[in-house]
Amino acid sequence: MIINFDNSATSYPKPKQVLRAVNYAVKKCGGNAGRGGHKLSMISSEQVYSTRETIANFFDALPENVVFTQNCTQSLNTAMFGILNKGDHVVISCLEHNSVSRPIYYLSKNNYITYSIFNVGSTDDETLQNFKMALRPNTRLVITTIASNVTGQILPFRSIGEVCQQEGICYIADGSQGSGILPISLKDDSINVLCTSGHKALYGSSSSGILISDGKYSIRPLMFGGTGSTSTQLEQPNFLPDSLESGTLNVVGIVSLNAGIRFISSIGMDRIFDHEKKLCDIFINGIKDIPNVIIYRNDVSNYLPIVSFNLDGVPSSELGEYLSNNGFCLRDGFHCSALAHRFLGTQNGTVRFSPSIFNTPKEVYALVTTLKTFDYNKKK
Numbered sequence: 246m247i248i249n250f251d252n253s254a255t256s257y258p259k260p261k262q263v264l265r266a267v268n269y270a271v272k273k274c275g276g277n278a279g280r281g282g283h284k285l286s287m288i289s290s291e292q293v294y295s296t297r298e299t300i301a302n303f304f305d306a307l308p309e310n311v312v313f314t315q316n317c318t319q320s321l322n323t324a325m326f327g328i329l330n331k332g333d334h335v336v337i338s339c340l341e342h343n344s345v346s347r348p349i350y351y352l353s354k355n356n357y358i359t360y361s362i363f364n365v366g367s368t369d370d371e372t373l374q375n376f377k378m379a380l381r382p383n384t385r386l387v388i389t390t391i392a393s394n395v396t397g398q399i400l401p402f403r404s405i406g407e408v409c410q411q412e413g414i415c416y417i418a419d420g421s422q423g424s425g426i427l428p429i430s431l432k433d434d435s436i437n438v439l440c441t442s443g444h445k446a447l448y449g450s451s452s453s454g455i456l457i458s459d460g461k462y463s464i465r466p467l468m469f470g471g472t473g474s475t476s477t478q479l480e481q482p483n484f485l486p487d488s489l490e491s492g493t494l495n496v497v498g499i500v501s502l503n504a505g506i507r508f509i510s511s512i513g514m515d516r517i518f519d520h521e522k523k524l525c526d527i528f529i530n531g532i533k534d535i536p537n538v539i540i541y542r543n544d545v546s547n548y549l550p551i552v553s554f555n556l557d558g559v560p561s562s563e564l565g566e567y568l569s570n571n572g573f574c575l576r577d578g579f580h581c582s583a584l585a586h587r588f589l590g591t592q593n594g595t596v597r598f599s600p601s602i603f604n605t606p607k608e609v610y611a612l613v614t615t616l617k618t619f620d621y622n623k624k625k
Contacts, residue, residue: 253599266504279473296503305430314454317421318344320440327464333385335360339588340393369401391423397551406435448505453498521550524600531613553595561594
């Protein structure tokens with residue numbers, strides 16, 4: 246039996262509603278959405294637009310500003326490369342995923358932009374102070390994760406958005422971890438562009454991503470090609486979502502997203518968060534007395550239901566392998582987040598525990614028992 250506690254990478258299992266939706270899409274959505282007026286194309290197009298409406302309602306946006314991508318990385322790259330101009334200054338946090346830090350580093354290395362990194366403090370006030378100190382007169386863009394994919398620490402993204410709005414700076418939020426667990430509103434949270442994955446806490450299938458704009462900032466296309474609109478012109482359409490959706494859409498993934506978000510709405514994000522938090526509390530209370538355990542949390546920060554930990558002196562890869570051999574899937578290593586691990590000082594990475602609504606306390610107790618049987622002295 247395999248028990249998945251790596252839902253921050255990809256949620257598994259998926260809700261039954263999502264499985265049914267995928268099955269429906271494979272069987273019935275045989276046309277190319279937005280390409281043609283025949284019945285097969287229209288069925289796919291209707292499903293795609295229905296998902297745009299569901300996403301727009303969920304994140305407080307307009308359907309026409311919902312852009313489908315293959316993952317959050319593509320969404321972030323599209324937004325960053327499409328908004329930045331030569332000479333701009335960018336501000337990011339010390340907890341960003343490589344899908345933010347690598348493009349920014351690339352642009353800086355090629356003398357296109359400059360950037361600053363601010364440290365995330367234990368308190369929101371400390372984080373906000375560090376953030377404000379990183380701003381410059383030519384700061385054009387601020388990009389932060391809503392919550393760290395390594396530790397789960399939640400950033401004061403709403404306050405950061407308010408500052409950006411006051412200063413006339415575009416704010417891109419990486420919602421890959423927070424979406425589906427925390428309430429996020431483009432309008433109320435002062436987010437100009439929200440980028441998120443669909444296959445994590447939104448419960449969609451793989452290769453489903455979203456970029457949602459509030460329409461305030463123009464985004465140049467990263468790809469050019471067929472959009473199903475203005476097809477007689479050589480110039481790319483200049484309106485959303487067409488301008489950023491070149492090529493055939495992943496209708497199956499899009500339909501799965503619709504079902505995933507409807508599943509979340511039927512249960513309620515509060516209930517999902519409370520259930521997963523309870524599992525994290527059980528886990529922390531179960532392992533905190535293990536000799537040499539290190540839990541990467543503090544008592545004053547706010548966290549998503551994610552727990553990163555190590556056994557001092559044991560490489561995270563060895564502990565992850567041990568757990569895998571005993572039937573538990575946890576993510577070990579560096580979680581594609583070089584900045585975060587440099588900030589934490591975790592040279593060998595960490596092991597990450599991230600449950601979902603489908604996990605049970607019994608499964609967590611079994612994981613704790615397995616960890617307590619790990620022969621620490623043998624590994625020293």
